[in-house]
Amino acid sequence: MGTRMKVFRVFKALHKTRMNVFKDDSRALTAARQKINEEFRKNKGETSEEKINQMIKMASDVEVVLRQSVIQGVHVGDKKIVLRPREDLLLENVPYCDNPRKKA
Structure with missing residues (x-):
């Protein structure tokens, strides 16, 4: 695929x-x-294939971070924020245990 x-x-x-x-x-x-x-405009004139590939990698990483890590919060009061997680961010909740069971 072309650059x-x-x-x-x-x-x-x-x-x-x-x-x-x-x-x-x-x-x-x-x-x-x-x-x-x-x-993207700032780097429009870049001609170095290596630098372009580095910037593509950076942009891909930013996209992944946005998609996997950002959750919206909405102010609903002076000291209250309601989180609005997307469906794809919700994972199976496994309770934390201070004393894990030992394997037999």
Whole structure:
């Protein structure tokens, strides 16, 4: 696959993730869109294949962090925030045990 296509795919993936992660938060959506576009525009003239591949890797890593680590919080009072985790972030909850059972 060509480098140009890889750049386009990671750009598109970042914007798709941005739309999912910051859903219903117009301020965060706008800020993320501006930052993504700014970073890609800033490096538009890069010609070094090695540097381009490093930036593609960085963008992919950022997309993964956004998708796997960011949870929305909504202020509902002076000292209260309601978290709005996405369905794909919810995992099986395994209780912590201070004294694990020994294997027989």
